[in-house]
Amino acid sequence: MDSKTLIRFIFFTFFIALLLLLTLTNIPYPLSLSNGGALLECATNSRRCTIKQPPKPTTRRHTGDVPHHPLDPLTLTELNKVRSILLSHALFQNSNTYALHSIVLDEPEKAVVQEWSQGDALPPRKATVIARVNGETHVLTVDISTGVTTPVEVGKHSGYPTMTIEDMTSSTWAPLGNAEFNRTIMARGIDLNDLACLPISLGWFGKKEENRRLIKVQCYSMDGTANFYMRPIEGLTVVLDMDTKQVVEITDKGRNIPIPKADGTDYRFSAQNTKINNMVNPISIEQPKGPSFVIENGHIVKWANWEFHLKPDPRAGVVISRARVKDPNSGEIRNVMYKGFTSELFVPYMDPTDAWYFKTYMDAGEYGFGLQAMPLDPLNDCPRNAYYMDGVFAAGDGTPYVRENMVCVYESYAGDIGWRHSESPITGMEIREVRPKVTLVVRMAASVANYDYIVDWEFQMDGLIRVKVGLSGILMVKGTSYNNMNQVNQPENLYGTLLSENVVGVIHDHFITFYLDMDVDGPDNSFVKVNLKRETPSPGESPRLSYLKTVRNVAKTEKDAQVKLKLYDPSEYHIVNPSKKTRVGNPVGYKLVPGGTAASLLDIDDPPQKRGAFTNNQIWVTPYNKSEEWAGGLFTYQSHGDDTLAVWSERDRAIENKDIVMWYTLGFHHVPCQEDYPIMPTVSSSFDLKPVNFYESNPILNIPPHFEKDLPVCNAAVAA
């Protein structure tokens, strides 16, 4: 270490120690909130801090918000009220420290919401609060108008609440207060100013991960690139106590592994210099008369035959409620889905070694899928004419803040066909009838550190809802001493693909589990497996030896509805309303059309799979239960898997002709390839909720074709 570096090191260490001293005495949150902000401030002499821009608190446009609908999220004013109520509550008054991990609307009972109509008084507005006070987790209901606070009994389960943003941010700084850590970093030849660290949830593997909130921190060099993810300081793992920010353990098993090069890793437009390759002329979805949807009172989306409630949520990201569709025959608005959202993600990495085995993320329950959803980029994340909706969330101290442009809503037309028929040359009739397909998309994109998840809810006029998840962003990579595969004797033991010199993309899975509270024409529905079965005609009955017939199996209890998909024993999966039939007597229903199916292949007893046991099947159906919304359990962080969907389903409750919830998991196996370096082209997959004998006939029979006279007249942009 040369003397200049030494001086810098001493100065930097001193500064960090001072900063930590200041903050450790104050975190999680002092009752006097004015000091807490320091944690988010950057040191002024660090290059890292000139790049870092902590989220700017903003209240743009939301100070005057009032709720209009029983399901509207808490407004800025309401969040402030909740905070005041809590601050004057004995639990918080008598505590030294607390953190508010979640403040969201306590949704009224379903029946209340269903009976409510526009113009009625709102049911009492309540908040559900998840707080950590003096090391204990509390769940409270706060009645906003009366100020009454009631504890909620949630049962004894392992696990901690979703981290606060402040938990995550402060964890990335904390190791710098540890001299051994700093020495290790500098021993690798990395300037402390170039350090970028990530807070990595460590799952649960036994005693070591019990009885205190822990986190693992791993770091990267951001020297020469904004894409520090491609420059891992491999093998270095710091275990932190998340509450005290104390370093519990430092493991350093990667000293011989070089930091991969920065060259070619920066993906930003500004870093491409003259290399920009514009392969196509400008192209745009244009609607000269504007979009066809309206958003009433901030949250009710009305488009074509659809109507639904849309809101951002800190844990789920986006919540679609009361999706209803107009019947073209009766004109009636019919219920399809009471509530749908991303309940949990499970992302296990496939490397059993020390610095990797624990990477088995549950992005919603651990990090907050909505908390990580960043502002969308107009014209690129969503096309022109998109409408953007802000999220209003509470920080760890209860202060509300606005996540701008978190969700977008737009109409899409890709040139696809809604239905068509031409008469063929066989009949020679001159018929050519085609209807274009126009859809409505609701989108959010969550950046859980390196990875970006794009979640689309796409509504079609024919009644179909397509739920699509796109994966992009940046791989979580591993440093290696290899430069070329010809140096590798056992490629299987790389745990992934060599993507560039010294960079391995580690194999992993993504599972995204959706909560789908279907209410097809009312709450009481049944789950029917329509099995396609090979039948053999009796001898002489037919020249055929085989054909397929459908056998309907109505699921009586939860275990009947635990479904592993089978290519050679296929079924359709219907949610029907047994009390309502079509004119010709078919039960009205919607079917789940699976897609993007990759199953979890981990050992069912492996601790990560126990925690992610909601991926043991692709489909589950449970009776509606207000407290069963999060497939990995309410408290996912460091949970043992004792409160998952799999545990609930084993109760084997009755589900026939009941208010039921369907769960579906989209899965991806991801074996990285060089094309994913340094940033991944989007890979996406989807599943559908599709009407099946819900309508009497094709509901888009009467839509018109496109006519030239209706299409816009467009000119090239002036500046172009």
Place this chain on the structure above:
Amino acid sequence: MDSKTLIRFIFFTFFIALLLLLTLTNIPYPLSLSNGGALLECATNSRRCTIKQPPKPTTRRHTGDVPHHPLDPLTLTELNKVRSILLSHALFQNSNTYALHSIVLDEPEKAVVQEWSQGDALPPRKATVIARVNGETHVLTVDISTGVTTPVEVGKHSGYPTMTIEDMTSSTWAPLGNAEFNRTIMARGIDLNDLACLPISLGWFGKKEENRRLIKVQCYSMDGTANFYMRPIEGLTVVLDMDTKQVVEITDKGRNIPIPKADGTDYRFSAQNTKINNMVNPISIEQPKGPSFVIENGHIVKWANWEFHLKPDPRAGVVISRARVKDPNSGEIRNVMYKGFTSELFVPYMDPTDAWYFKTYMDAGEYGFGLQAMPLDPLNDCPRNAYYMDGVFAAGDGTPYVRENMVCVYESYAGDIGWRHSESPITGMEIREVRPKVTLVVRMAASVANYDYIVDWEFQMDGLIRVKVGLSGILMVKGTSYNNMNQVNQPENLYGTLLSENVVGVIHDHFITFYLDMDVDGPDNSFVKVNLKRETPSPGESPRLSYLKTVRNVAKTEKDAQVKLKLYDPSEYHIVNPSKKTRVGNPVGYKLVPGGTAASLLDIDDPPQKRGAFTNNQIWVTPYNKSEEWAGGLFTYQSHGDDTLAVWSERDRAIENKDIVMWYTLGFHHVPCQEDYPIMPTVSSSFDLKPVNFYESNPILNIPPHFEKDLPVCNAAVAA
């Protein structure tokens, strides 16, 4: 029968008999071609004929066409030359009757095509002709410049060539010459003028379907609707000899089954009267500077980094050849796929009864997937700015005709994302980089009588090729005496779904098998199954009990490459070039990403499944063999399944590091639902060919985002 009807019957029968007498002496084709046209003419006193409009022969724009590329299809002039050469050939001179079932380019050897470059002289232009002469099938090569005709040895296989359009059309008329048939029709209360009949390939089930070309004809009432498909005359089947047009057998087992009502079945815009429901404002994909692709010399499509040869084909529909992509690093144009097309379709219906068991269509080999591809409807089948390509085909007498606007090419932008990354609140860095996804689509839509198949080849800038098949059009339905499901004791024995009063949508499958001659960086490739396998760490090695690793299995022979997909034993399927590696030593490759997978569940020994045995696996790989292009055999019609892909693959030839062809089957199980009545909203599915270590890194790193200044300025249309 009242007297008026009787008179009409007598008159009509007489007229038809006269017409048939005239034509039967002349078909298939007299050497004097001028008389043949009569077959396509309609009787002037029939209401059916006022609706029917036989395809108008046209030569618009194509009289001056000349070939520019070795793979260009035969031009109008060349087709005429081939016809002249054949007419003066002894085989045809000495025959009474003949029919030309196919005249297409005999593609030069691959090596010749690969060595050819723009400006070189074209290799000799040759045609492959499939003819039926005096009841025998002949395959001939015709050298267009020398006039030399050579017989081609294709081996002894069962089956007949693809029907000609004239085969199909004349078959629909022929039963009207049979008095028993006409009596049967009238006994059902149907005016002969309201009759619409379909020629239905009857497959092969044994002796009855051997040694002569047969077809089954079933009919519908078009009284009150253009959608006659919804009004079946159930249970009535006429077996015809296709060569003599003689009625071989009439079965009538549906006398007690009413003809379903016409009301509500007409889907045409003009038939909707005031019921049109315009749910959205005008929307369009706009490109004020025009599209970014060019089509050189009629067939070479150049767009973004892609370049390929595109041509219509009477059997395959659309053929993509020499798909090549530019490498952004080297600037080199690299080979991806030598040839890709829809090789065969297999559509078995799941009803073993007399009028249905034989419906096991093979739409390409029996009907000609390209012959059935009708003109696309601008603005509806393809968006504005689409380019339309005509097909130039030969009729059964060798006369060329033009199928206008058969294929379209357009750029699509649906609002989707090519890649993205935002920095999350964890790091707080202010990064938001998003690139929109713009693609190029090649589309055709074949109307095989009732059904419409939309086939898209979609090219992405990231090197991915997505092949998508959409199903729309009209169901093949069955008449029934039931009006309501409450009359049905055993719903499983309906063989389908009651869609409306007296209408059952019969369960069926669709399999679409693609020929994919991959040439990744050159002809010699290997097929590698990258198996994802659960691994158990040794005790004490890791807190994990399991993880996944990849095991690469290189297929040595064809049987190694017969793949049935398994959710719980998954693999990636790579086509790699073993002689070419990336900088860090990975073999360059493309992977097949399956989708839309439904397996055929029929008994492997069931005659239809023997004929459709190419669906016994989802993936196959064979060594390149010019004669193995049609998965169901060259002669599919009435074939016994002795010349299918399954038979070829059983030879178990070596496929490692060879010029290989991959075959993939997209599958759909279709259990109809009321929404499919009277016309089906499109259902689609796709598979991808995706670069995997083909590029050194993300090939679209350098594309720019959208900027407001580049987007068009659009106004509402004046007339709107």
